[in-house]
Amino acid sequence: MSLPAYLPILFLLVLSTLFAVASIWVSSKLGPRKWTVAKLQPYESGIVPEEGVAENERFPVKFYLVAMLFIIFDIETVFLYPWAVAYEELALFGLIEMGVFVGLLVAVYVYVWKRGGLEWAE
Amino acid sequence: MGAIADFLGGPDVVIAIVKVVVAFAALLVATLLTIWFERKVIADMQARIGPNRWGPFGVLQTVADGIKLFFKEDVRPRYADRWTYGLAPVMAAVPSFLAFAVIPFGDHVTVGGERVDFIVSDLNIGVLFFLAAGSIGVYGVVLAGWASGSKYPLLGGIRSSAQLISYEIALGLSLVPIVLVTNSLSTVDIVAAQAGSVGNVDLFDGTFLQGVSELFEVIPNWYIWSQWPAFLLFMIAGIAETNRAPFDLPEAETELIAGFHTEYSGIRFALFFLGEYIHVVVISAMAVTLFFGGWNGPIVDEFLPWIWPVGWFLVKTIAFVYLFIWLRATLPRLRYDRLMWLGWKRLIPASLLWIMVTAVVNVNPEGVDEQTLRSIRLAVFGALFLLVLFVVAKGDPRLKQVVTPERPRSRRAQKQGVKSGSS
Numbered sequence: 001m002s003l004p005a006y007l008p009i010l011f012l013l014v015l016s017t018l019f020a021v022a023s024i025w026v027s028s029k030l031g032p033r034k035w036t037v038a039k040l041q042p043y044e045s046g047i048v049p050e051e052g053v054a055e056n057e058r059f060p061v062k063f064y065l066v067a068m069l070f071i072i073f074d075i076e077t078v079f080l081y082p083w084a085v086a087y088e089e090l091a092l093f094g095l096i097e098m099g100v101f102v103g104l105l106v107a108v109y110v111y112v113w114k115r116g117g118l119e120w121a122e
Numbered sequence: 123m124g125a126i127a128d129f130l131g132g133p134d135v136v137i138a139i140v141k142v143v144v145a146f147a148a149l150l151v152a153t154l155l156t157i158w159f160e161r162k163v164i165a166d167m168q169a170r171i172g173p174n175r176w177g178p179f180g181v182l183q184t185v186a187d188g189i190k191l192f193f194k195e196d197v198r199p200r201y202a203d204r205w206t207y208g209l210a211p212v213m214a215a216v217p218s219f220l221a222f223a224v225i226p227f228g229d230h231v232t233v234g235g236e237r238v239d240f241i242v243s244d245l246n247i248g249v250l251f252f253l254a255a256g257s258i259g260v261y262g263v264v265l266a267g268w269a270s271g272s273k274y275p276l277l278g279g280i281r282s283s284a285q286l287i288s289y290e291i292a293l294g295l296s297l298v299p300i301v302l303v304t305n306s307l308s309t310v311d312i313v314a315a316q317a318g319s320v321g322n323v324d325l326f327d328g329t330f331l332q333g334v335s336e337l338f339e340v341i342p343n344w345y346i347w348s349q350w351p352a353f354l355l356f357m358i359a360g361i362a363e364t365n366r367a368p369f370d371l372p373e374a375e376t377e378l379i380a381g382f383h384t385e386y387s388g389i390r391f392a393l394f395f396l397g398e399y400i401h402v403v404v405i406s407a408m409a410v411t412l413f414f415g416g417w418n419g420p421i422v423d424e425f426l427p428w429i430w431p432v433g434w435f436l437v438k439t440i441a442f443v444y445l446f447i448w449l450r451a452t453l454p455r456l457r458y459d460r461l462m463w464l465g466w467k468r469l470i471p472a473s474l475l476w477i478m479v480t481a482v483v484n485v486n487p488e489g490v491d492e493q494t495l496r497s498i499r500l501a502v503f504g505a506l507f508l509l510v511l512f513v514v515a516k517g518d519p520r521l522k523q524v525v526t527p528e529r530p531r532s533r534r535a536q537k538q539g540v541k542s543g544s545s
Contacts, residue, residue, distance in 0.1 A: 005245050009223050009243050011138060011142040012142045012146065012222075013216065013219075020211065020215050023389050023393070024208065027192045027388055028196045030193050031193055031196055034195070040197070041199070041200060042199050042270070042273070043272055044272070063280055063283075063284050067287065070288065070291065074291060081249075081250060081298065086305075087481065087484070091486055094481075102474060102478060120459035120462040120463065
């Protein structure tokens, strides 16, 4: 009988999750619990913090741009893996195909670079 | 034994459970020892003593710290999102354990007629699984930063997510050449391809270097020799992936207090560090597996033949853990925009270039003789060498920008200036 390859990984996932959750639970039982208003304030270097920080905060659009570029390049990475596995069979055809693909990608990459999409700070 | 095995669904399941438990326990012990090792080594490098109270050479210091953290108060700040705040440390710790599942840490042993391979699970997509598990760890950091309901963690979390996804690409691309030369994503196959010595390779046959190739009989056939650029890219991206110096921007205590885990204390804080140190061990083990022959070693004795590969694997992995610690003691933290510059403008093009170079060198078209192929390879390496020379010579233009700050006037000159101005 051969075991499904992912079963041990499922075991490991369950074991490590149980460990993490159990240690938080045990700690909450063992430790003291004396919450005061001052203790529960968000840390802000000693001054009284303003309310609702996370909800109303706005972020530079750069972060979203990085996220979008990441998706493009990550999909491309996923394309490269099956190609690399089958490279011996694809041989010259595979090389030329991937050359075209990477060439297109490099063109896009150069465009983004020249338009300043990769600049973090001026 | 047989009855228990049948109850659980056959000996395979028992073996799987034993392997999982052993790997899990080994990772926990490895974390304890790595933290102790880091504190000792950095203390030595800074001419301090380091932990020396608990156990011989202070080796039980981490255990003492862990027990202390169990008895600490579990504080949840006022504006924190209850469930996400609790989930984040678990999300940071669990994927690091999973990533270890695809690393072969030894050969195999036969117990009672059952073959036991020293790997939790030999997935046919091992390398991809390793990358996937590593990138899930990003969620822990991002969620921790967002859920804390505080400014510094939020900044740290957003920053680190941008950093991690930037280096994720380079990490993924740096492993493609290895897959390309092995034609397999399985880590077991990759280790098997690195067995033996370089002498098996007939690279120099038929040239004037034939005599040299006999010397290569003693050099192990590791991928590091032909794939060192991929190794460098992997290590740089890997260190960034673990959030460690010089890429420890998410924490950046000089500017963000403690980054994403500012609001975390007690055992939740410990879980973040458990995740980080296991990640260090896993990246080290992966570097060994992919580039340094995995558990292959020069000596395998008749006495307990299965323990030698495990020993070689451990020795190599510890060497890489030491490298991580050494870097932390040596290098200052990168500035954030320099970090993004390195990831997007250097590592990504370099790894793409190296993939294409490896592809060109390893192509094997029909009807082309060996001599032509060899000249093509030489031409490619020559072009690459010239390109690297060009890039190195050109350097980073921003480093050459000359900025002359306005010279601050001395106090006396200022006073005189005020006097002369008022009079």
